[in-house]
Amino acid sequence: MPDPIKVINDKCVGCTLCVKVCPFGAIEMADKKAVIDLTKCTLCGACVKECKFEAIVMAEKENKKPVSDFSMYKDVWVFAEQKKGSVQSIAYELLGKGRELADKLGVDLCAVLLGDNVKAQTEELIHRGADKVYLVESPKLKAYQDDPYTKVLTELIRKHKPEIVLCGATVIGRSLISRVAVTLRAGLTADCTGLDIDEKEKILLQTRPAFGGNIMATIITPDSRPQMSTVRHKVFKEAEPDTSRKGEVIEESFPDDTYSSRSRLVDIVEEIEETVNLAEADIIVSGGRGLGGPENFEMLKELALTLNGAVGASRAAVDADWIPYSHQVGQTGKTVCPKLYIACGISGQIQHLIGMKSSDVIVAINKDPEAPIFSVATYGIVGDLFKIIPQLTKHFKETLGK
Amino acid sequence: MKIIVLIKQVPDSTDVKIDPVTNTLKREGVASIINPFDMYAIEEAIRIRERFGEGEVVALTMGPPQAEEALREAISMGCDRGILVSDRKFAGSDTWATSYTLSQAIRKIDDFSVVFCGKQASDGDTAQVGPGVSMHLDIPQVTYVKKIDKIDKGSATVERMTEEGFDIIETPLPAVFTVVKEINEPRLPSLKGKMRAKKAEIRKMSADELSCEEDKIGLDGSPTRVSKVFSPPPRGGGRVLEGEPEEVSRELTGLLKDIVIG
Numbered sequence: 001m002p003d004p005i006k007v008i009n010d011k012c013v014g015c016t017l018c019v020k021v022c023p024f025g026a027i028e029m030a031d032k033k034a035v036i037d038l039t040k041c042t043l044c045g046a047c048v049k050e051c052k053f054e055a056i057v058m059a060e061k062e063n064k065k066p067v068s069d070f071s072m073y074k075d076v077w078v079f080a081e082q083k084k085g086s087v088q089s090i091a092y093e094l095l096g097k098g099r100e101l102a103d104k105l106g107v108d109l110c111a112v113l114l115g116d117n118v119k120a121q122t123e124e125l126i127h128r129g130a131d132k133v134y135l136v137e138s139p140k141l142k143a144y145q146d147d148p149y150t151k152v153l154t155e156l157i158r159k160h161k162p163e164i165v166l167c168g169a170t171v172i173g174r175s176l177i178s179r180v181a182v183t184l185r186a187g188l189t190a191d192c193t194g195l196d197i198d199e200k201e202k203i204l205l206q207t208r209p210a211f212g213g214n215i216m217a218t219i220i221t222p223d224s225r226p227q228m229s230t231v232r233h234k235v236f237k238e239a240e241p242d243t244s245r246k247g248e249v250i251e252e253s254f255p256d257d258t259y260s261s262r263s264r265l266v267d268i269v270e271e272i273e274e275t276v277n278l279a280e281a282d283i284i285v286s287g288g289r290g291l292g293g294p295e296n297f298e299m300l301k302e303l304a305l306t307l308n309g310a311v312g313a314s315r316a317a318v319d320a321d322w323i324p325y326s327h328q329v330g331q332t333g334k335t336v337c338p339k340l341y342i343a344c345g346i347s348g349q350i351q352h353l354i355g356m357k358s359s360d361v362i363v364a365i366n367k368d369p370e371a372p373i374f375s376v377a378t379y380g381i382v383g384d385l386f387k388i389i390p391q392l393t394k395h396f397k398e399t400l401g402k
Numbered sequence: 403m404k405i406i407v408l409i410k411q412v413p414d415s416t417d418v419k420i421d422p423v424t425n426t427l428k429r430e431g432v433a434s435i436i437n438p439f440d441m442y443a444i445e446e447a448i449r450i451r452e453r454f455g456e457g458e459v460v461a462l463t464m465g466p467p468q469a470e471e472a473l474r475e476a477i478s479m480g481c482d483r484g485i486l487v488s489d490r491k492f493a494g495s496d497t498w499a500t501s502y503t504l505s506q507a508i509r510k511i512d513d514f515s516v517v518f519c520g521k522q523a524s525d526g527d528t529a530q531v532g533p534g535v536s537m538h539l540d541i542p543q544v545t546y547v548k549k550i551d552k553i554d555k556g557s558a559t560v561e562r563m564t565e566e567g568f569d570i571i572e573t574p575l576p577a578v579f580t581v582v583k584e585i586n587e588p589r590l591p592s593l594k595g596k597m598r599a600k601k602a603e604i605r606k607m608s609a610d611e612l613s614c615e616e617d618k619i620g621l622d623g624s625p626t627r628v629s630k631v632f633s634p635p636p637r638g639g640g641r642v643l644e645g646e647p648e649e650v651s652r653e654l655t656g657l658l659k660d661i662v663i664g
Contacts, residue, residue: 004493004621023631025432039466043494043621046631083566143569146543169529171564175545178533182501187625190497190528205629210526218630262542263573266559271567279565283662307662325584331524332438332583340661361661363654379657380642381650391651396662399655 004043004059007034011055018047018056023215044217073163073225076102079153080111080125080133081172083143087113087121089238089280090168092128094231096239097195098166099129101204104197108132110162114152116142119249126247128239133249134160140259143268144172147261150179155254157184162226164204166195169230181228187221188228193235193358194218203227209358233279234337278329283309283340286329286356287317290345290366290385294322299386300344303393306402312336312356314346330355344385348373365389403457403555405447406508407481408519408535409440411465411472436472439520441479442581445588447518448480450553458482460511464492464503470604478591478599485511489609494621497526501534503619506612508539515555517578521546529580536578544571548584 014032026040027047034056036047048056078098080091095111102109108131113121115137122133136152153176157165167177169191181188194207198220204227206219221227278284285304287297297311304311312329313322329336331351341359346352348364348371356362357376364377365385374380381388396402414435436444444461451457461476463469464487473484487507495503508517517536522529529545536543548568549561556575561568563582591599609619617623643650 004490021631038490038493039468041493042628044628044631046628049630150537171546171562174529175533175543178497178501178528178530179537179543181530182498182534182537185498185625188497188530189626190526190530210631216632217628218632219626220629221625222627224625263544263571263577266570266572268564268569269561269567277565335527340658361658363658374640374642377640379654380640381654382642382644383647383650387647388651391647392654395651395655399659400662 003038005036005038005041005048006057006059007036008055008057009033011053013053013055015052017050017052021046021050023210023217068223068225070163070225073161075108075110075132075160075162076105076164077110077112077134077157077162077166077226078130079165079167079173079177080113080121081144081168081170082113082115082118082121083172085115085118085121085142087118087124088168088170090170090173090231090233091125092238093233093236094166094168095125095129097231097236098164099239101164101195101197102131104199105163105202107163110134110160112136112153112156114141114149116140122247122249124241126249127241127243127245129242129245131247133247135249135251136253137251138253138259140261143265144176145261145265146175146179146263148259149176150183151258152254154180154183155258156252157226159252165226165228167228167230169232173230177228177230184224184226186224186226186228187219188230189219189221190230192229192231195229195231204229232335232337234282278310278312278327278334278336281310281336282338283307283342284312284329284336284338284356284359285309285342285344286312286314286346287323287344288314288346288352289316289320290347291317291322292345294320296386297323299389299393303342303389303396306393306396306400307340309338309340312341314349314352343373343377344389346373347371348376403450403454403516404511404514405450405457405459406511406514406517407440407443407447407459407461407476408504408517408531409444409461409463409472409476410437410520410523410525411435411463411469412437412523412525434468434471436475437520437523437525439522439524439581439583441520441588442583442585443518443520443579444476444479444481445586446550446579446581447516448589449586450516450550451480460485460514462504462507462511463487464495464500464507473604474599474602475591477602478595479589480592480595483605484602485605485607487607487612489619491609491614491616491620494624495619496624496626497528497530497534498625499619499621499623501531502538502623503609503612503614504531505535505538506614507607508535510607510612515575516553516558517541517576519578519580521580521582532578532580539576539578541576541578542573543578543580544573545580547579547581550579550585 111130
């Protein structure tokens with residue numbers, strides 16, 4: 001097998017542009033020539049494009065597939081996740097972006113709704129932008145289960161052939177959509193933060209952070225359909241409802257074994273008190289080691305309550321047992337992107353930054369002016385959080401008339 | 403009971419510093435570790451073997467030759483053996499091709515009851531490989547497992563963490579479980595474990611040995627392509643507010659007023 005990527009030494013002038021552009025640190029210079037470490041290289045092609053001398057070449061695909069005809073694939077689909085019979089807000093966020101994509105392609109935007117007695121929800125999906133709603137109802141689809149949902153969604157896609165399928169990067173979405181993509185041999189890109197259409201090629205451009213958000217990659221799926229993406233909560237804006245919109249509801253049903261499940265959902269337990277849905281929060285007030293102890297989280301809770309926000313925490317605070325794990329923001333906790341993130345006494349280790357740096361506005365309050373958190377902060381305050389936070393709470397209460 | 407743990411070697415992000423000028427990661431000399439989420443998978447597998455008092459935990463990884471180190475670390479924690487799936491032909495694999503390749507390797511292991519993996523890898527963050535493997539193997543899955551209530555050779559009852567709480571799910575085995583941090587506290591390797599890991603023989607498997615179909619592995623088997631890689635625009639407008647607490651709090655409240663009022 002030839003090398004999948006190689007440097008043509010005669011053409012390489014040793015300019016080191018490729019070394020700088022490589023996101024994976026896989027290129028080094030030896031004797032003034034670029035050398036690619038294939039164990040680190042992911043064949044992303046960044047160096048091939050960067051090289052001004054065409055000195056880096058990637059092996060062409062060996063079994064060049066014939067150019068596939070995708071003209072049968074049309075429409076943009078949104079998987080409309082429902083829980084206890086109500087459509088989740090992520091579906092409306094996807095419909096907002098989906099409408100844009102469908103308009104650029106000149107095709108229909110369709111929602112897919114699986115559940116039991118959920119027909120009443122189809123109207124809202126239409127108001128939020130769907131031209132069609134594919135509806136499958138069965139008592140066995142009442143709550144999400146891996147097997148029946150995978151089979152039903154796969155069958156619907158096989159039958160109607162959408163060119164794009166969007167799904168929320170939620171617990172349900174992530175569990176479901178990868179199985180569907182594997183079965184259909186379709187490309188799936190996780191956690192897209194940008195979706196657009198390449199006007200010329202009419203293909204989906206999926207942009208996502210790679211390696212903890214320090215590099216962005218645009219992913220395409222040139223040789224298979226549908227093109228599938230997941231999107232996290234709050235990345236796109238919800239489509240506004242337009243009650244004058246009209247659409248079509250297409251009811252589908254399948255043979256009984258399509259709804260069968262190997263596993264059994266015994267119970268659904270809600271822990272409203274203990275679970276903080278950080279992913280949904282517009283405002284998060286987060287605390288770290290600088291708080292000094294569990295009792296001081298009360299101060300953050302008061303600020304969060306004033307702002308109608310949620311309380312987050314760094315790993316240091318969670319590991320010290322100051323606050324439960326469900327509050328943890330960061331690599332081993334939750335990834336959040338609220339409108340406002342207030343980091344109090346958090347130094348800003350890279351694992352924490354990974355989990356919150358996509359927030360719209362970041363405020364950092366820390367006594368150490370060198371703390372890395374300030375590198376991502378929109379507004380930074382160097383000072384004593386025990387004096388500043390109560391003041392902030394007071395001023396916000398005044399502003400909000402509370 | 404035989405248990406397989408899928409692990410991935412990833413760059414240690416605690417080691418990574420951000421270059422203040424280019425706003426990119428400095429990667430020189432970054433150490434490699436086992437994906438943090440996979441540590442919980444390893445721990446859970448070992449605990450089950452210990453509870454049963456018999457069985458085998460097999461750590462399996464796909465990666466470059468140096469991923470062997472991750473397997474040795476897994477063995478030092480208590481895994482019985484390690485398998486490294488490695489071949490130049492796998493280069494450029496996306497999650498489709500990766501889950502296919504891993505499932506081909508799992509097929510070579512007889513009579514397993516559970517495949518454990520972390521809920522996602524810390525470098526790619528996709529959470530797609532676990533569910534992908536379950537589909538390729540055509541066995542049930544439970545994702546985001548935070549507790550195993552009951553397990554025997556043929557079935558298990560587990561808790562899946564959800565946004566609102568958890569689901570209790572009963573599933574026949576074999577199955578794929580992807581686990582979250584809440585499930586346990588991973589142990590540190592023992593000295594004896596470290597000695598054993600040093601001497602352990604790591605089984606290596608190539609594409610041919612796994613009878614992989616050529617068009618399902620590596621770049622050819624991957625439906626997705628990277629078309630462009632770029633640095634995100636640096637976060638601009640960082641501003642430091644100075645003054646007495648009263649003063650800065652008032653200023654900040656003013657700046658944030660629109661967001662807070664919504």
